[in-house]
Amino acid sequence: MQxxxxxxxxxxxxxxxxxxxxxxKTGYPAxxxxxxxxxxxxxxxxxxxRVEIFGALTAQYPEMSGIDPNELTELRTLGEIVTFVSGKxxxxxxxxxxxxxxxxxxxxxxxxxxxxxxxxxxxxxxxxKTGYPAxxxxxxxxxxxxxxxxxxxRVEIFGALTTQYPDMTGIDPNELTELRTLGEIVDFVGSRIKKKSTVV
Numbered sequence: 001m002q003x004x005x006x007x008x009x010x011x012x013x014x015x016x017x018x019x020x021x022x023x024x025k026t027g028y029p030a031x032x033x034x035x036x037x038x039x040x041x042x043x044x045x046x047x048x049x050r051v052e053i054f055g056a057l058t059a060q061y062p063e064m065s066g067i068d069p070n071e072l073t074e075l076r077t078l079g080e081i082v083t084f085v086s087g088k089x090x091x092x093x094x095x096x097x098x099x100x101x102x103x104x105x106x107x108x109x110x111x112x113x114x115x116x117x118x119x120x121x122x123x124x125x126x127x128x129k130t131g132y133p134a135x136x137x138x139x140x141x142x143x144x145x146x147x148x149x150x151x152x153x154r155v156e157i158f159g160a161l162t163t164q165y166p167d168m169t170g171i172d173p174n175e176l177t178e179l180r181t182l183g184e185i186v187d188f189v190g191s192r193i194k195k196k197s198t199v200v
Contacts, residue, residue: 011086014061018078021056025049035079047073047156061085068174073159115190121164122157122182129157139183151177167193 015035023030026043039045045053054072058064067088075081119139127134130147143149149157158176162168171192179185 011082014063014086015082017060018057018081021053021060022078025053025056033078035082036077038076039078040076048152051152051155068172070155070158070172070174073155074163115186118165118167118189119186122161122185125157125160125164126182129153129160137182139181139186141182142180143182144180165189 019030019033022028022033022039022043022045026045026049028043033043037043039050050073054064058067064085067085072081072084075084123134123137126132126137126147126149130149130153132147137147141147143154154177162171168189171189176185176188179188
């Protein structure tokens with residue numbers, strides 16, 4: 001199974017920029033950094049610093065602009081970021097994505113999709129990230145107004161949710177940023193998964 005490899009030049013450029021940005025944000029000299037370093041364990045990069053690094057990286061490496069930073073939150077090492085980003089930017093040049101993100105539309109119910117696992121996973125993740133007991137959470141709650149979830153915590157929640165609920169992997173977390181309540185997330189993800197299973 002061979003993937004279309006992006007050119008070595010663009011890979012080297014990306015690696016150089018990444019090391020420079022990580023060096024600037026962490027204080028470690030660029031020449032000390034290695035691609036197999038774990039961002040959290042080896043470099044102490046927390047989720048907030050990670051967001052800053054991806055932002056600076058996108059600014060310096062325009063090929064990244066079409067990539068959702070939320071997808072990068074799952075990656076652990078610097079090397080994984082280089083591979084992922086170069087693979088994505090390479091793929092976008094070879095084949096344009098067939099699907100265009102559309103605003104969340106719930107036509108009909110997503111009854112054929114079992115959302116009970118999704119609800120449980122979402123409430124568990126939100127409880128873990130906010131400190132509120134899961135049994136106190138309700139789907140009608142507004143993430144920002146009721147639970148104080150800011151955009152950074154939202155990224156963390158979507159990342160953890162994707163890990164716990166693999167059916168979400170094809171969904172662009174940017175589309176979820178428009179949703180306000182926990183219930184809207186369940187409906188939106190449920191309808192997307194239903195659409196995916198019908199299309200395939």
